[in-house]
Amino acid sequence: MRKWFKVNALLLAGAMTLGLVSACSKSSDGTDAAPSGSAAASTNAAKSGDEGGEDLTPVTFTYFSEDPNPNWNHMQDDVSKALTKKTGVTLDAEFAVGDPAQKVALMAASGVYPDIIAAKGDIGKLVDAGAVLDLTELIDKYAPNIKKVLGPYMSRAKYTTEDQSIYSIPTWSSVDEVKATAGGGFELQHRVVKEAGYPTIRTVHDYEKVIKDYLAKHPTDENGNKNIGLSLNADDWHMYISVTNPAAFVTGASDDGEYYVNQETHEATYHFRRPEEKEYFRWLNHMNAEGLLDKESFVQKYDQYKAKVASGRVLGLIDQDWDYNDGQQALKTAGKFDQTYGHYPVTMSEQFKETSFWPTGFMGGYGISISSKAKDPVRIIKFLDYLASDEFQIMNNWGIEGKHYVVENGKRVVPKEVQDRINNDNTAFTKESGIGFYWNIMVHYGDGVKDSTGNYYTKNSPELIVDGYSDVEKETLAAYKATTWKDLFPKEDEFNVKAYGAAWNIQIPGEDEVSILGNKMKDITWKRIPQAILAKPEDFDKIWDDYQNDLIKAGVEKMEKGYTRYVQDRVKLWSADEGK
Amino acid sequence: MHALKKSTGRPWSDRWFDVAVYLLLILVTVVTLYPFLNVLAISLNDSTDSVRGGITIYPRVPTFKNYETIFAFGGLITGLKISVLRTVVGTILGLISASMLAFTISRSDFQGRRFVSTFLALTMYVSGGLIPFYILIRDLNMMNTFAVYVLPGLVSAFNVFVIRSFIDGIPFALQESAKLDGANDWTIFWRVILPLTKPALATIALFLAVGQWNAWFDTYLYNGSSEKLTTLQFELMKVLQSTTTNADQFRGRNMTEVMRQISPESVKMAITIVVTVPILVVYPFLQKYFVKGMTLGAVKS
């Protein structure tokens, strides 16, 4: 779900004035440069450094991260102090504030780079400039912990099929993470399903029916304001989340960004070209004609959408929970729990399976790199390796034992007074404790993974989620015989793991025609889809045909071909894992 | 004109004129005060409540929480010092360069006039892009220095031409008579030109100061890793990002309730107020120069 932040973050970042920065700080994808035969800075590094016991002489490494960490306390927090004690290392860190892609490009162009770099999707620029080391040998020689955690996934750290060097160690994706709950699907207010007697909500027609029935009975709220059947969030990049991605999800396709990938041949199709999806948009068009779709769906700004959700008047949403949570939170604060939302695995018809939990495996992707100008790469890799150790992963996630957590009967527990500070004084607490600072610097296990003591590595556990449910939510779940929303959805084991992770996670160089065509298609789609949805039902087919013709005229087939190559390349590169 | 006496025989047209003027002023005041009051109200409102929308010009659930969030961050004091310093130094240097250049190209007898003015005019429309500029700054050893805040933008053609248009309005005879009194161009500039272009200088000073005060991008590009050279805007940028990231981390990591008390939108509004208030405080001191009108008094031609 983070992917769409990057897409548009760039756009915003370009214009980033104080006011303009908002949800998109997570930003930047930009480009991965072409797999040129760049002078792979080989491991001349391995020469230096001692191979013997731990070197604890104080040393300072410079570090740049594309992700912000505004709470960074210049290593004066508890976790960092402990880290320095263990390794002798102090980080002189800079975290991006503006558009990080730009900053990395400037680094590459000017040759001024720090020792350790987290360049996320822009790593290609540094590879082209010969700015980062191939870490293959260094990891092999000096990084037992990293090898242990990444284990079978090591080949997912490789750069490309042509250049199989490891330029960055994947630290953004969590290893073996198990999602504990559902945040997507289609949403309905609890009062709507309750009034209908908790019928099965499985297809768009089930979904439409409960909304329609409720609206017929309660056209307005207690103050006489109109209730709204379904509202969409189409402000800028939210378009993906609430309008275009769901078309794939309701037709049995998993999240592969703007593409549908054939699981046998790994051929990519621009997903709006699938006839199944036309029927989804025809359904939205029908919803509009019936007056069930909010007329302002494509005009409203994000804050207007949230305000509507917060008013409790919107019966149904098609969105992800993090996207509408602000609004829902206002409902909870006001005690209107029956107007908050549950998640349902809705598809076009019973023949399709909802794909929220289609597993991707470890996704590789963004990671951490060592610069070719670093003086002591061996010391750095040892430092990074320590970060991946069980000891430090727990320290990063839980803090210092005895101070931020205690072990009671073999279980890690956060004392009440610490939890109170986390809840009420979070910023200051984070600054002092340093908990979580190294999450994206270290190779790490995800939620739901237990360490050798039987405790979870992270603080997020399935139990915690159920604790957070309101009584109304529990009542609805009970009516559907479920404990979490995930129980309503098809499970991970009903799908075959995708051999390429997720298509949206594949970095396409910006110079590549695929990227340029991708933007062209987006411009067309974002214009045509709203048009088609808002048209008179009898005009829908004509608009859809025009839309498809526009796509072909703009070169959609060429784009699909190019993209297919990337997907197939990745399958080849990653298939090295499968024997293990 | 401030010494206007009420004359008995004022033409009717003047009265209607007054009525029209005041009606217009009321309209403008209402319309332009609204967005700012709206921002102020939201900044003082509970952020969860703000999500419901509908806040107009007063807070519905008053709180200082949004401001507390901002001031809980360190670095603001250093940032404030540097911001004030760059604003003062940048404004003074900018004024000197712009007014000197303006003076020289206002002189029709100056032989470099055409070249200098054309040369300057083009700088407003051509740029080499970010990368060459960044490399230039690196080569000049200006990375991680205070100088990078005030030196690269020292010469602003726009300001030069604005000041020149004012100097053009000053009777040239004044310069000539000063010359007869034995003044050279240097003294004419300081003694004759500068005092007579006060309204223009005040305007340009305002433009320069606001520009310097609001700037954060140069901090980010060139001094991002230097704690000592951080600016207020840059620190506030980080604060804003912090609230955003915290919110995101949450989303990513399935914990709800806790951090929702503060939303980026509300903090953004509070930040707007925090950065605007100092400007509002300084403003009256500049405003008097261009609202009042000047008395040429003695310098009649």
Added chain:
Amino acid sequence: MKSMTASRKDTVVQAAAKKRSAFWKTFVRQRYLYLMSLPFVLWAFVFSYLPLWGWTMAFQKFKPGIAFRDQKWVGLQYFKELFADEQFYRVLRNTLAMSTMGLVAGFVVPIVFAVVLNEVRAMSIKRFVQTVSYLPHFVSWVVVAGIVTKMLSTEGGVVNDLLVALHIIDEPIQFMAKGGLFWYIVTASDVWKEMGWNTIIYLAAIAGIGPELYEASRVDGASRVRQVWHITLPGIRPTIIVLLIISIGHLIGIGFEKQFLLGNPLVSDYSQVLDLYALNYGLGLGRFSFGTAINIFNSVISVFLLLIANGIFKRTTKESIF
């Protein structure tokens, strides 16, 4: 005032004569003028002209971090690509339409407002209104766009409520969904936000007009309206013209923030502008070369517009910037 310009002309003639006789002699005599301009000219050269070597990127398949001599040269490829793209012409149309409307409104309104303010006698009211009017300048476009969208909303938007209450319309109108209205909405929002700020410069210009001119005309019994026409407006004419010439040069580069924030998918045919296009298809994709090609196109058109505007004003009003 007339005598001043006359005396100035004489100097021009004299100066010209001297110039012919001895450049260096004049150079020495004007040493202070040189001293006050050349260092800054050098400065501008370093910071504005030196980086222009970056324009070579438009003719290369530029990759950051690779030595200049190792970059691959591609000739006019990026320019051809730019001029072959249909979308480019549409964004160009939108840019010019909005910038021209912005230019007209952005000049007329602040000038009128400055003149009106100048007619206010009570100093405190004048100062108050002036201060209030420039406040929206400090409010970000995100906020302003949010307010505008809410005002024009069909759900409790002030404008629709008002129009319905007055029986001017029966059904609320979705203003933000109408492509034909988009340019006007942008222009009006811009005026709202920047009017007060842009007025400051004209107020300063008015402040520079000698009060004795007003005294004289008052003695002649001129009405206030006449004073505005015959003293205030001519007095600020040089400033207006200088700003106008500079703005005409900027017609093509108007940024994209406000259009982006006020726009939505339904009006995208009217809302996309050149600067956004440059970001989406250039820098945003890390395509420095394509971005630079657009930048060069921008600069060339701007300089061209500047020369035309400067020439026209020079000939017709005798005012120009060079």
